[in-house]
Amino acid sequence: MRGCELLGLLLGLRGASAISLDSKPGHSATIPSWNIQSSAKAGNDLKTLSKTGVDTSSWHHINSSRCTLTGCLLQEGVYHEEDWFYSENLKSVDASQFRVPWLYRNEFSLELSPGKHYFLQTHGITSKADIFINGNQIANNLTQAGSYAGHKYDVSDILDKQNALVVRVYPTDYNYDFALGFVDWNPYPPDNGTGVWRDIELKQTGPVALDTLRVITEIDLPSNSPTANVTLKSTAQNLEAHEVIVELNGKVTSECGQSYTWKQTVTLGALQSKELVLSTTLKKPKIWWPQQWGKQPLYTGQLSVSVKDEVSDEVNAKFGIRKVASKVNSHNDTIFHVNGLPFQVLGGGYSADMFLRWDSEKFTKQAQLTLDLGGNTIRLEGKNEHPELYEIADKLGLMVLAGWECCDKWEAWSFNPDLAVKVEWTAKDYAIANASVKHEISMQQNHPSMLGFLVGSDYWPDDRAAAIYYSAFKESGWQIPVIASASKRSYPKIFGPSGMKMDGPYDWVPPNYWYNVEPSEDRLGAAFGFGSELGAGVGTPEMSSLKKFLSKEDLDDLWKKPNKGLYHMSTNVSSFYNRKIYNDGLWARYGAPTSLEDYLQKAQMMDYEATRSQFESVSAFWNKERPATGLIYWMLNNAWPSLHWNLFDYYLHPAGSYFGAKVGSRLEHVAYDYLKKSVYLINHSIDKNGTRTVSVDVIDKNGKSLYSTTKTIETKPNTSRNIFDISKPLKSATDVVFLRITLATTDEKTVLSRNVYWLAKDLDILDWEDSDWFFTPVTKYANYSALNKLQSAEVSVSTRAAKDKKQGATIILENKSSVPAVFVALNLVDKDGQDVLPVLWSDNYVTLWPREKLELTVEGAGAAAVEVKGKNLQSAKVSI
Numbered sequence: 069m070r071g072c073e074l075l076g077l078l079l080g081l082r083g084a085s086a087i088s089l090d091s092k093p094g095h096s097a098t099i100p101s102w103n104i105q106s107s108a109k110a111g112n113d114l115k116t117l118s119k120t121g122v123d124t125s126s127w128h129h130i131n132s133s134r135c136t137l138t139g140c141l142l143q144e145g146v147y148h149e150e151d152w153f154y155s156e157n158l159k160s161v162d163a164s165q166f167r168v169p170w171l172y173r174n175e176f177s178l179e180l181s182p183g184k185h186y187f188l189q190t191h192g193i194t195s196k197a198d199i200f201i202n203g204n205q206i207a208n209n210l211t212q213a214g215s216y217a218g219h220k221y222d223v224s225d226i227l228d229k230q231n232a233l234v235v236r237v238y239p240t241d242y243n244y245d246f247a248l249g250f251v252d253w254n255p256y257p258p259d260n261g262t263g264v265w266r267d268i269e270l271k272q273t274g275p276v277a278l279d280t281l282r283v284i285t286e287i288d289l290p291s292n293s294p295t296a297n298v299t300l301k302s303t304a305q306n307l308e309a310h311e312v313i314v315e316l317n318g319k320v321t322s323e324c325g326q327s328y329t330w331k332q333t334v335t336l337g338a339l340q341s342k343e344l345v346l347s348t349t350l351k352k353p354k355i356w357w358p359q360q361w362g363k364q365p366l367y368t369g370q371l372s373v374s375v376k377d378e379v380s381d382e383v384n385a386k387f388g389i390r391k392v393a394s395k396v397n398s399h400n401d402t403i404f405h406v407n408g409l410p411f412q413v414l415g416g417g418y419s420a421d422m423f424l425r426w427d428s429e430k431f432t433k434q435a436q437l438t439l440d441l442g443g444n445t446i447r448l449e450g451k452n453e454h455p456e457l458y459e460i461a462d463k464l465g466l467m468v469l470a471g472w473e474c475c476d477k478w479e480a481w482s483f484n485p486d487l488a489v490k491v492e493w494t495a496k497d498y499a500i501a502n503a504s505v506k507h508e509i510s511m512q513q514n515h516p517s518m519l520g521f522l523v524g525s526d527y528w529p530d531d532r533a534a535a536i537y538y539s540a541f542k543e544s545g546w547q548i549p550v551i552a553s554a555s556k557r558s559y560p561k562i563f564g565p566s567g568m569k570m571d572g573p574y575d576w577v578p579p580n581y582w583y584n585v586e587p588s589e590d591r592l593g594a595a596f597g598f599g600s601e602l603g604a605g606v607g608t609p610e611m612s613s614l615k616k617f618l619s620k621e622d623l624d625d626l627w628k629k630p631n632k633g634l635y636h637m638s639t640n641v642s643s644f645y646n647r648k649i650y651n652d653g654l655w656a657r658y659g660a661p662t663s664l665e666d667y668l669q670k671a672q673m674m675d676y677e678a679t680r681s682q683f684e685s686v687s688a689f690w691n692k693e694r695p696a697t698g699l700i701y702w703m704l705n706n707a708w709p710s711l712h713w714n715l716f717d718y719y720l721h722p723a724g725s726y727f728g729a730k731v732g733s734r735l736e737h738v739a740y741d742y743l744k745k746s747v748y749l750i751n752h753s754i755d756k757n758g759t760r761t762v763s764v765d766v767i768d769k770n771g772k773s774l775y776s777t778t779k780t781i782e783t784k785p786n787t788s789r790n791i792f793d794i795s796k797p798l799k800s801a802t803d804v805v806f807l808r809i810t811l812a813t814t815d816e817k818t819v820l821s822r823n824v825y826w827l828a829k830d831l832d833i834l835d836w837e838d839s840d841w842f843f844t845p846v847t848k849y850a851n852y853s854a855l856n857k858l859q860s861a862e863v864s865v866s867t868r869a870a871k872d873k874k875q876g877a878t879i880i881l882e883n884k885s886s887v888p889a890v891f892v893a894l895n896l897v898d899k900d901g902q903d904v905l906p907v908l909w910s911d912n913y914v915t916l917w918p919r920e921k922l923e924l925t926v927e928g929a930g931a932a933a934v935e936v937k938g939k940n941l942q943s944a945k946v947s948i
Contacts (some may be wrong), residue, residue, distance in 0.1 A: 074904030082445050087176045093184060094278070094372065094382035096271040099174050099233065102264065103127040104140055107169040107236065107869060116339060116370075118200035120175055127173070129327065129931035133455075133531035135168055136238075136263035137192065139423040153709050155619040156635045158255055166259035172235040178227060178270075184305050185273050186227050191218040191507065195245035197237040201226050209238055214246040214500040216452065218507035222307075223270075237263050241832075243477040244487040246500050248424060248450060251475045252620070252642035254633070254707050257422050265424045266454065276314055276336065276373045278344075279303040280510040281383040283369045285543045287353065287402035289391045291409030296353040298328075298388050300346045300371045301545060306336035310376050318346035319370040322354065328793075346371065356388030356516040358406060358444050361754050363517070364388065366462060383638030388516025394549035394567075401597035402551065402567030403697040404519060406467075409754055410786060412697060413465070413519070414683065414691050414733050416443030416704025416715055417601055420453060428456045428721075434705055434908045437716050440908050441726055441732025442683070442752075447601070447700045449525055449554075451472050452508055462519035469700070470512060471522030471554075479527045483558075486526065493533070501533055507542045513546050521546075523563065524553030526570065534560035550731060554600035555783035568600040569593070574702055575605035575643075575843040576650040576674070578850065579681035580742035587770050588694065589748040590836050592844065595685035598698040605650060605843075607714035608671040608724045610895070611664075612903050616719065627667035628713075630655065631860075636711045644712065644844055650674070656849035657830040657832075669939065672724035673891055676913055677825075679725045683732025689746035690788040701729065720906045727912045736783065736809045736820040737790075739764055742831060745795035747809060748779060750788040757784050759814040767806050768795055769854055771887040771918040774805060780814060801829055804854040806888055808917060821923075824915040826890070828852050858940035860887035861917065865936050866945045876908075876927035877948050879934055881915040890915050890939035897935060897945075898926045905926035 087097045088803045105127040110117065130140045141147050150156050180186075188206065190201070195212035199206050199221070204222045240260035242249040248261050272287065284299040300318045313335050320328045328348050336342055354365035365388065372382040399853075419475035421427070431453075438446060446466060448457075450473025461468050472478045477497075480490050505523075512518050516642045523529050523537045529552075541550050554560035555570035571592040573581070581604075585594045593602040614623060617636065625632050632652035638644035654661075654670055661667035682701065689696040702713060709718040715729050716722045732739065737750040747764065751757075760783050766775040775797035798805070804826055811821040828850035835845040862884045867877045883889045893913050896904040916922055926934075937943040 071503045072246055077158045080428065087178050092260050092272045092542060093272050093380055094300070096269040097310065097320060098133045099176070099268045099270070099582075100133050102130045102132070102140070102172045102174055104130055104170060104172050106165060107171060111929075112169070112173050112236070114198060114205070114234050114236060115203045116201040116781045117171065117173065119203050120230045120232045120414070122232065124173060131354070133267050134265055134426070135312065136261050136424045137166055137259040138257050138263050139265070142423060142425075143209060149586070151617070153617045155622055156616070156889060158258075159635070160736045161258045163258040167239050167263060168264070169236050171240050173233065174235065175230070177230050179270070180229065180320045181225060183274065183550055185222065185224045185275070185277065187271045187273070188221045188223050189218065189271055191268070192216045193235065193237060193264055193266070195240035196238045196246050199579070200234045202228060202231055204233055210496060213496075214504050215261070216246070216504035216508050217500055218510075219503065220779050229426050235268070239725070241268040243487075244477060244491055245460065246477055246497070246504060248420065249476045250422070250474060250707055251418075251473065252638040252644060253419060253703070254422060254710060255639060259654055272753065273307070274378060275306065275308045275312055276380040277305045277307055277380040278371065278373060278383045279305075281371050281385045281514070282510075282545050283385055283387040283514045285387065286388050289355070294352055298350055298369070298389075298691070300369050302338060302344055302371050302383055303341055304334075305341045305342050305452050306339055307339050311335060311337050313375040314380075315345060316344050317372045318373065320347065320348060320350065321368045321370070323365055323367070330920065332897050340414045342855075344371070344373075346401070350389070353389045353739055354681075355407060356390040357465060358411070358467055359439050360444055360752060360836060361406070364465045366516075369514075385513045385514045386459065386462065387839065389911050390516045392519055392548050393767045394520060394551070396427070396565050398569035399597065399694045400474050400556070400565055401697050403598070403693070403695070406717065410689070410784070412444045412687065412752070414699055414863060415443045415447060415469075416701040418446040418448050418451060419707045420451040422707040425455065426454050430462065430897055431457060432464075433450050433720055435460055437720065437722065437906060438704060438728070439464060441715060441736070443704075443729075445469060445519060445700070446704060449601070450478065452512075455511055458512060458515040463517050466517055467519040468515070469510070469519050469522065470515050471551075472525060474525035474527070479525065481530050481745070483528055484527045485528075493530075498532060498536060502536045502540065503885050505537050506544070507545045509546060513544060513548070517617060518548045520549040520551055522554055523886035526553070526555055528553040528559045528563075528566070531560055531562075532792070534562050537561045559797055563690070568598045570600050570602070572602055573604060573843045574602070576653050576678065577604050577844055578653065578834070578846060579677050580831045581684050581834060581844060581900075582685035582832065583741050584944070585694070586691075592839055595689045595696040596692065597696065599686075599700060601700050601702045602701040603713070604682060605644065605712055606675040606678045607710070607712050607717070608668065608675055608723065609709070610672070610718040610723045610837045611668055612895070613717045613719050613721050627664050634711055635789055636709060647711065650712075652844065653849060657852050659853045669891070670912065672893065672937075673782070675724035676728035679731040680727065680728035681742065683729050685741075687732060687737065687750045687752065688739050689787050690739060691749070719903070721903055722907070722909070722912070724913055727909070731823055732912070734821045736811060738821055738823060740747070740807060740823070740825055742811060745798055746790050747795045749787055749791045749811070751783045754785045759812050761812045761927070762791065763812070764794060765808045765917070767888060767917065768801075768804070769804055769858055771885075774798050774800065796825065801827070804828055804852055806915060807904060826852065826855065826915070855890065855939060859885075859887045861885040861887050861938070861941045862928040863889045863892060863936070863938070864905070864940050865944060868935065868947045876925060879924045879926060880919045880921065881914070881916060881924065882931050883919060885946055886918045887940070888915055888917060888943055892936065892938040893915060894924065894926070895935040896926055896931045898930045899932040904931045907936070
């Protein structure tokens with residue numbers, strides 16, 4: 069329970085819950101469980117239903133504090149996720165049952181204390197709600213509206229020892245309501261996310277109540293500043309009809325227990341509200357860094373108010389000391405700075421669960437996978453989730469770009485021509501937006517992981533909404549960049565230009581696409597500027613995942629009907645309902661698949677080269693005259709099992725797209741520019757420098773050496789540069805060749821990056837003039853068909869316990885052949901042959917040179933064996 073204590077909390081699903089608030093005012097209790105029922109069955113007499121003693125034995129009993137209607141019913145076992153996700157079963161769910169209001173009800177007992185005040189706090193209910201307690205209406209659906217609109221209601225005069233709370237939620241329509249939609253990402257949930265999706269809390273205070281704590285930090289970075297100024301702010305409200313003298317106490321505590329305390333006295337008039345401010349100076353503060361750059365020390369801020377020596381209210385917050393800024397450079401591109409240093413954003417677009425179910429353990433794993441592949445940021449397009457997301461990001465050092473979503477009510481502006489249904493904002497909508505932004509600010513602003521907030525996605529807010537947003541950020545003391553939108557279409561003057569581009573692609577493009585940056589006005593998503601959402605549309609799950617959600621007929625369609633619309637792609641009215649563009653490339657470049665297994669292997673190679681080149685090109689062009697300042701890959705993960713748009717699948721299984729991105733995002737790396745045929749030295753760190761050895765080797769498909777060279781070079785932190793040209797040795801290639809580039813320390817011979825490419829004689833030829841918003845056509849495809857005729861390779865596989873003693877192992881691969889072992893994929897399984905998930909590999913989908921020996925490390929709990937397969941070797945399974 070976030071920052072609060074609950075003592076003696078008893079769960080009674082059919083009876084009453086006993087909510088015991090701590091005897092010290094200022095603590096909150098979350099409504100722990102719900103009985104839910106359709107109004108079509110329970111009726112709409114909320115005055116009666118919100119009185120104690122109502123028989124709810126026929127209702128659904130949900131042991132959860134927050135869930136949408138579908139999320140609740142899935143939890144209770146009325147429906148099952150694996151059934152809904154399998155094939156096209158979701159189509160058959162009766163969505164009409166969710167087109168009427170539903171009721172959430174809870175009975176609770178409470179020991180009331182004399183002289184205390186009680187507040188019911190909401191944090192957003194979808195789409196809107198009426199709220200009743202003990203026969204009294206405390207909110208209607210005009211006030212309590214919007215998925216992010218949090219409100220506080222004084223219920224001091226309504227509560228009794230025995231209480232009944234009823235929340236009537238109204239059906240959600242993304243065109244008319246401020247909700248959490250999925251645009252064209254996946255089919256919509258049957259209830260459109262309707263329900264009490266965030267916690268509802270009951271808070272107890274004395275005569276003076278505090279609003280959310282806001283922590284403002286000031287420090288001079290990147291210099292090694294010996295001090296940091298910390299200000300604690302909150303709005304105090306005198307709840308009494310007479311003047312009170314308040315003692316204000318502030319406290320800041322470090323993780324090691326060092327505390328700073330200070331106080332002051334203020335006077336509040338009858339029913340007066342006043343902003344309270346306490347500031348102090350921290351000596352030798354611990355600085356919070358993104359994970360790749362340093363550690364993540366956190367502080368705890370606490371502000372309390374006392375009246376007549378008795379604590380009346382108290383608010384707490386974790387925070388970190390760091391500095392985030394952004395600017396629009398001379399090319400009209402946004403560039404971020406963290407702690408005074410230029411920060412190249414490498415990340416992906418995050419999706420909430422389709423049914424808005426929150427799982428802290430799963431998100432932690434998703435964040436760990438993101439960091440493992442070299443990502444440093446996630447973008448939340450309208451999926452701002454719960455406080456736990458930001459807390460986890462703080463602890464792990466993962467940056468977060470939050471903001472509103474596109475393509476529905478959030479962007480129903482007169483100047484937006486893209487909406488199928490456009491219901492422009494009215495006065496009440498601006499009020500909902502105001503409540504929404506203020507609530508999200510209060511949730512996010514103390515978190516050091518916050519990188520920025522986008523008040524628009526595809527389109528910028530109109531001037532009236534922009535003024536509302538601007539005022540809310542300014543009044544809160546918000547210190548993080550606020551950006552007008554994720555595109556460069558236009559902007560409100562109050563925020564200035566966004567400096568972000570959203571020109572695609574979203575579907576497959578070949579690897580050389582990203583390196584072709586000139587002329588920039590025609591090169592759309594290529595590696596320059598800040599790409600707020602773009603990718604090659606890949607993310608094909610492996611067979612073990614596919615069998616969990618596709619029928620045999622569905623699996624056959626993947627390779628036998630390459631142009632067919634697929635339910636596990638985007639929505640059926642989307643440009644991404646089929647894999648035609650992707651499959652056109654696969655068939656032309658790698659040859660027509662001969663089986664499902666052959667199709668999936670070719671797909672993994674397509675996915676790998678697509679994501680590797682995208683992440684490598686952005687990394688390589690960090691220091692270009694017009695730099696690539698950031699990349700948000702579309703997407704990081706999926707709301708449900710999907711056939712595209714991910715770096716790891718719904719089940720957290722990493723495949724080709726993941727390991728391509730992982731190679732392309734390494735902290736120190738060497739990358740190949742497909743267009744210029746040159747090698748780039750990349751250094752994403754802020755502290756690693758010195759002499760490095762770069763080795764370049766080229767062989768043909770039969771293992772014959774065509775070129776080999778080694779070069780010693782100096783690397784510098786946070787830079788990338790072109791170090792040499794290899795176009796000449798590659799000119800002689802008449803068929804597919806393999807290029808290996810290795811980066812190692814000169815002294816210890818430690819390999820920092822090993823990178824193998826398969827290269828065709830000619831590049832894919834792009835038709836830039838015919839580009840659409842989601843892809844650029846290819847007029848002539850590169851020919852990789854020679855890969856279907858490789859000589860067989862023999863690879864031995866052995867294992868040993870991992871040196872770091874974690875749950876894992878070292879896998880030793882040795883190519884015993886005189887030919888390369890191509891695209892060797894490894895999969896960790898348990899004793900039942902099921903995937904070990906999550907799993908962290910040092911590398912995977914690797915290509916071995918003739919006679920080469922390679923060691924890979926892997927972490928995964930419960931592993932019994934490793935499965936091995938490759939383009940030109942027999943599949944095998946080796947016990948661990």
